[in-house]
Amino acid sequence: MKLFFQTIVLLFCQNLFCQEYFFDNFLEYKEQNGRINFHLTNSSNSSYHLNSSYGSETIYGKIRDTESNIFHEYEVVNENNNIKFNYLFSRKYNPENHKTHLSYKITERKIDSINTEFKIIVFKNKKRKKIDFKIEIIVENSNDLFCYELLTFYTHTIFLKSDFKIEKGFISKIKVERENGSNKEYNLIKKQKISTLLNISKEQIKYR
Helix, strand or coil, X not given: CCCCCCCCCECCCCCCCEEEEEEEXXXXXXXXXXXXXXXXXXXXXXXXXXXXXXXXXXXXXXXXXXXXXXXXXXXEEEECCEEEEEEEEEEECCHHHHCCCCEEEEEEEECCCCEEEEEEEEECCCCXXXXXXXXXXXXXXXXXXXXXXXXXXXXXXXXXXHHHCCCEEEEEEEEEEECCCCCEEEEEEEEEEEEEEEEEECCCCCEC
């Protein structure tokens, strides 16, 4: 299903008792198999982001809010060349269950005045004798706050922000090499400025 992203403002409530999410960046990443994932981020607030992927007539999006420790699920539909988000349900989560206690080593290399490469070796344990998988990311300079949630989404690993010390920029390429040969590569193919507001009242939230 082809979606055309334009400026969208969706208001799901008209009172102060709302969870409000504003997005001003639309990002598309393409996998090696042709699958395309898209993300909505806030350039000045990296505590939440929305991710989804193309590939079928029914597309679902998910907001992960790390401050409120909650997921919001949406159905994403195309109406007259505009994307519409239909709220489905929410799920709370315990951040302690999502922490990864892995040992890893990070090296940084400046490619040019715009791009920086980070190589991450993730070990199976703290002894650092056996490698679990390797990650390569390229971060392009930007005034946008760096969204660590994108790194978590594509690597399925939570890293400490203090280890990277990346404050601003966006990921243009992610490569994951696993010891079992299951390698993945994701490349940024589109970055577009948008203005999208998703609101939901406490009364509307349905937990699962």
